[in-house]
Amino acid sequence: MRSPIRIVFEQRNETPKYLSTLVPLISVIAALVAGGLFLLATGYSPIDTYSNMLSDGFTSSRGITDTLGLSTVLICTGISAAFAFQMNLYNIGGEGQLYLGMIGGAWAGLALGDRLPSFVMIPTVLLLGSLAGAVWILIPAYVRSRLGTSEIVTTLLLTYVAASLVDHFVYSPGSFFVTKNSAFPQGRLVPDSASLTAFGDTSLYPTFFLVALLALVLYWVVKRTEFGYRIQVIADSPRAAHYAGINANRTTLSVMLISGALSGLGGAALIVGPFGRLDPGITLLGYGYAGIVIAALARNNFSAIIVSGILFAGLRSGGDKLQISTDTPIHIGVMLQGAILLFALGGEAFRRYRIHAVRAERAAQ
Amino acid sequence: MTNTSHEVAKGPHHESGAAPSALSAHSIVKRFPGVLANDSVDFDVLPGEVHTLLGENGAGKSTLAAMLCGLYQPDSGYITRNGERIALSSPRAGLQHGIAMVHQHFRLVERFTVAENVILGSRDLSFRLNRSELENRVSAVAESYGLPIEPGATVGDLSVGQRQRVEIVKALYQGAEILLLDEPTAVLVPAEVEKLFENVHAMTQAGKSIVFISHKLGEVVEISDRVTVLRNGRVTGHVSGRGTTDTKELARLMVGRDIELTTQRASHATGHEVLQIRDLSLNVGGVSVLSDISFNVHAGEMVGIAGVAGNGQRELADTIAGLLSPTSGSVAITGSMSTDRGPIHARELGLAYVPEDRLGMGLVPSMSILDNLLLTRDRHIVVDRASVQPEAVRLIDQFEIKANGPEHIARKLSGGNAQKVLLARELSGGRSATKLLVVCSPTRGLDVGAIETVRALLDDARSAGQAILLISEDLDEVMSLSDRILVLYRGSIVHETPGESAQLATVGAAMAGLSTEGNA
Ligand SMILES: Nc1ncnc2c1ncn2[C@@H]1O[C@H](COP(=O)(O)OP(=O)(O)OP(=O)(O)O)[C@@H](O)[C@H]1O
Numbered sequence: 001m002r003s004p005i006r007i008v009f010e011q012r013n014e015t016p017k018y019l020s021t022l023v024p025l026i027s028v029i030a031a032l033v034a035g036g037l038f039l040l041a042t043g044y045s046p047i048d049t050y051s052n053m054l055s056d057g058f059t060s061s062r063g064i065t066d067t068l069g070l071s072t073v074l075i076c077t078g079i080s081a082a083f084a085f086q087m088n089l090y091n092i093g094g095e096g097q098l099y100l101g102m103i104g105g106a107w108a109g110l111a112l113g114d115r116l117p118s119f120v121m122i123p124t125v126l127l128l129g130s131l132a133g134a135v136w137i138l139i140p141a142y143v144r145s146r147l148g149t150s151e152i153v154t155t156l157l158l159t160y161v162a163a164s165l166v167d168h169f170v171y172s173p174g175s176f177f178v179t180k181n182s183a184f185p186q187g188r189l190v191p192d193s194a195s196l197t198a199f200g201d202t203s204l205y206p207t208f209f210l211v212a213l214l215a216l217v218l219y220w221v222v223k224r225t226e227f228g229y230r231i232q233v234i235a236d237s238p239r240a241a242h243y244a245g246i247n248a249n250r251t252t253l254s255v256m257l258i259s260g261a262l263s264g265l266g267g268a269a270l271i272v273g274p275f276g277r278l279d280p281g282i283t284l285l286g287y288g289y290a291g292i293v294i295a296a297l298a299r300n301n302f303s304a305i306i307v308s309g310i311l312f313a314g315l316r317s318g319g320d321k322l323q324i325s326t327d328t329p330i331h332i333g334v335m336l337q338g339a340i341l342l343f344a345l346g347g348e349a350f351r352r353y354r355i356h357a358v359r360a361e362r363a364a365q
Numbered sequence: 366m367t368n369t370s371h372e373v374a375k376g377p378h379h380e381s382g383a384a385p386s387a388l389s390a391h392s393i394v395k396r397f398p399g400v401l402a403n404d405s406v407d408f409d410v411l412p413g414e415v416h417t418l419l420g421e422n423g424a425g426k427s428t429l430a431a432m433l434c435g436l437y438q439p440d441s442g443y444i445t446r447n448g449e450r451i452a453l454s455s456p457r458a459g460l461q462h463g464i465a466m467v468h469q470h471f472r473l474v475e476r477f478t479v480a481e482n483v484i485l486g487s488r489d490l491s492f493r494l495n496r497s498e499l500e501n502r503v504s505a506v507a508e509s510y511g512l513p514i515e516p517g518a519t520v521g522d523l524s525v526g527q528r529q530r531v532e533i534v535k536a537l538y539q540g541a542e543i544l545l546l547d548e549p550t551a552v553l554v555p556a557e558v559e560k561l562f563e564n565v566h567a568m569t570q571a572g573k574s575i576v577f578i579s580h581k582l583g584e585v586v587e588i589s590d591r592v593t594v595l596r597n598g599r600v601t602g603h604v605s606g607r608g609t610t611d612t613k614e615l616a617r618l619m620v621g622r623d624i625e626l627t628t629q630r631a632s633h634a635t636g637h638e639v640l641q642i643r644d645l646s647l648n649v650g651g652v653s654v655l656s657d658i659s660f661n662v663h664a665g666e667m668v669g670i671a672g673v674a675g676n677g678q679r680e681l682a683d684t685i686a687g688l689l690s691p692t693s694g695s696v697a698i699t700g701s702m703s704t705d706r707g708p709i710h711a712r713e714l715g716l717a718y719v720p721e722d723r724l725g726m727g728l729v730p731s732m733s734i735l736d737n738l739l740l741t742r743d744r745h746i747v748v749d750r751a752s753v754q755p756e757a758v759r760l761i762d763q764f765e766i767k768a769n770g771p772e773h774i775a776r777k778l779s780g781g782n783a784q785k786v787l788l789a790r791e792l793s794g795g796r797s798a799t800k801l802l803v804v805c806s807p808t809r810g811l812d813v814g815a816i817e818t819v820r821a822l823l824d825d826a827r828s829a830g831q832a833i834l835l836i837s838e839d840l841d842e843v844m845s846l847s848d849r850i851l852v853l854y855r856g857s858i859v860h861e862t863p864g865e866s867a868q869l870a871t872v873g874a875a876m877a878g879l880s881t882e883g884n885a
């Protein structure tokens with residue numbers, strides 16, 4: 001008599017180093033395969049679609065600069081998510097904080113007008129955007145640190161509120177953010193002093209380098225500073241933090257505010273960069289949500305987020321161009337993003353557990 | 366202390382060699398990065414036998430036991446059960462072969478209740494029980510083992526001693542044929558140890574087998590049919606036959622020299638009052654945990670707190686350390702109030718504190734030894750690891766911590782070596798010169814050589830004028846070291862006696878709540 005086969009998850013005592021690179025890599029490949037099957041099933045050629053995407057996203061020089069340009073905001077939302085995740089704080093409202101960053105940045109640009117020089121305006125816009133992102137997470141952060149209320153629910157709910165806020169500022173008559181007497185409601189462009197110039201005729205702005213540098217700085221902060229030390233202690237063992245007199249409430253508050261600010265910075269980078277105005281189209285792009293996936297794929301490692309952010313940007317910008325140029329299913333890029341998240345989270349199981357099939361043995365007694 | 370009545374049970378198997386061993390390891394090799402934890406180890410346990418593994422901290426005992434229960438897999442070598450080769454791919458597979466283990470680093474789920482933890486992973490989960498039924502059942506089972514536990518309590522709220530009881534009850538509850546006990550008695554009081562040993566005897570009488578690991582040599586002599594000594598991952602000695610050895614010989618086999626455990630006490634002339642506790646009461650969640658406690662500890666004095674786990678010891682220590690705020694009363698360190706202003710303030714007043722719970726409270730498991738040394742120190746804004754590096758190297762050397770270096774992750778240390786890191790940090794001073802040392806079960810899990818070292822260090826600290834509060838469930842330790850002994854029972858001090866004239870019987874009775882009048 002054959003006994004049935006069971007799948008056994010066995011916790012690893014030690015995660016081999018290679019798995020930490022292999023698992024994300026395989027998650028991406030598996031997602032591409034799954035996406036390919038989907039393309040096949042719906043009557044498209046996966047090979048053609050992917051090669052078009054690849055050339056649009058990664059191989060042509062135009063494609064590469066577009067990818068890097070798009071990665072700017074994605075790295076922001078990625079480090080925003082990772083900064084909270086590393087302390088087991090699940091800020092999944094980066095999307096909403098990003099909108100607020102746009103609102104704050106656009107407001108600063110419009111309100112200050114053309115009176116100040118660029119080297120004052122740009123930092124001011126970025127700062128105000130970040131501040132607005134931080135304000136948007138203030139309440140979730142406060143109730144989480146004081147009362148322990150789940151930040152997952154609160155940050156997500158506020159994202160919907162933020163989306164309505166964007167709509168309100170763009171569509172309500174006489175809004176400060178829009179061009180007056182225009183037939184079509186559209187955000188006003190911020191003045192030139194609040195706009196950066198892209199390199200050549202690409203969509204790559206200097207903010208990319210700022211953001212990449214910021215990711216490296218955060219890496220250093222977590223590994224080397226007292227603040228990072230506290231984060232590590234609290235993340236691993238709240239009781240040890242208490243024992244050592246580390247104020248977990250205050251650290252929770254700071255970490256969440258910084259996380260919100262980083263998403264806000266992403267929004268402000270769109271203002272000084274490609275968008276230049278408060279654009280309601282942002283609510284359809286899901287850059288904030290993408291940050292969650294980017295952080296998960298990079299396992300909250302800030303320098304790895306630069307890589308996963310660029311990878312995602314490539315998939316997205318390649319996918320977006322397909323939609324314009326060829327007859328392919330729309331949103332293949334977004335779909336791949338979802339698939340990567342699923343496989344990356346599933347891959348975590350492989351990192352933590354050894355998985356094998358066994359024949360169910362007779363009970364010992 | 367030899368108990369001859371049990372020799373009968375195992376004698377015949379051993380001599381005839383006919384019965385295969387219940388469980389054996391054959392040329393087992395297990396390597397961790399930088400260490401060979403087990404180097405071709407052969408080990409076996411017969412039906413009806415207690416076979417003890419003995420060895421210094423980091424010798425590889427827990428690693429071997431973990432492979433015997435399926436938690437780790439050997440790099441090479443194999444395991445047989447009743448002579449048949451088996452693959453133990455997981456603890457669950459181990460349970461299916463009738464093997465259960467009590468782990469040194471507890472593997473309980475802190476958020477679950479005691480009852481949930483006990484039934485977790487056991488085979489009879491197929492029928493559903495409601496909460497109170499389950500709790501009654503677990504409670505009844507625990508009672509029958511003589512190790513009472515409160516089934517409804519959340520494990521995270523329990524003291525280490527109480528958790529130990531839960532671990533043991535859980536393992537016994539599995540109904541295993543082979544029980545691996547990794548330092549089960551480290552935090553138990555003598556009465557509980559006696560109960561455990563009764564259970565062990567009942568099991569061996571029924572032909573079941575026990576693998577026992579302990580640093581308490583008296584226990585080893587009392588309970589073992591055979592002893593195997595490990596050193597640096599290799600088997601270096603055997604003793605077989607009950608009652609053929611004594612603790613001195615075992616110590617020699619283990620560390621290669623004679624061990625003298627000091628039992629020195631301070632001269633009566635002690636200094637000023639360093640710790641002053643006045644009418645201290647503490648309620649947690651409406652329940653009185655400490656009531657009306659008053660006592661002092663003087664410079665150069667060691668005061669021992671004896672008591673059964675869960676009578677308020679942990680809360681007393683936490684309150685002194687500024688981790689809990691008293692409901693009423695006061696705690697002063699060198700004349701300044703230390704409560705209400707948090708643990709850092711207490712440390713600035715000269716406190717050093719070794720909590721009973723080492724991994725998870727005293728140490729951060731995922732951090733290196735170096736980072737753990739920084740836990741209670743001033744770290745500066747940019748953590749200055751480089752300047753602590755030489756001290757880390759020196760402490761590793763001084764405390765003979767078996768590790769690959771200061772970067773070794775705390776979770777990957779053997780139990781005794783983790784304890785040594787904690788002691789090394791707290792005994793070597795921190796934010797300010799130590800004036801008051803609060804130590805909970807300081808020698809828990811240490812080998813005899815290390816106990817000698819730690820006791821000598823505590824002695825030095827006392828001679829240097831530090832006030833020491835020793836809180837331990839190891840009554841022997843409290844009795845042999847303290848200048849003064851206080852017994853804590855249900856949150857009150859019920860007995861006080863000078864150390865040198867303390868009577869085991871009287872202190873034991875007070876711990877059990879049988880005597881209420883002090884005689885000091
Ligand atoms: N997960 C691990 N990763 C790396 N090294 C480990 C790991 N577990 C144990 N070791 C190392 O293996 C050696 C043996 O450890 P083990 O826990 O078996 O010792 P032990 O004999 O049980 O000691 P103790 O009496 O202190 O509990 C030690 O040097 C320890 O540092």
Ligand SMILES: [Mg+2]
Binds near residue numbers: 426427547779
């Ligand atoms: Mg051990």
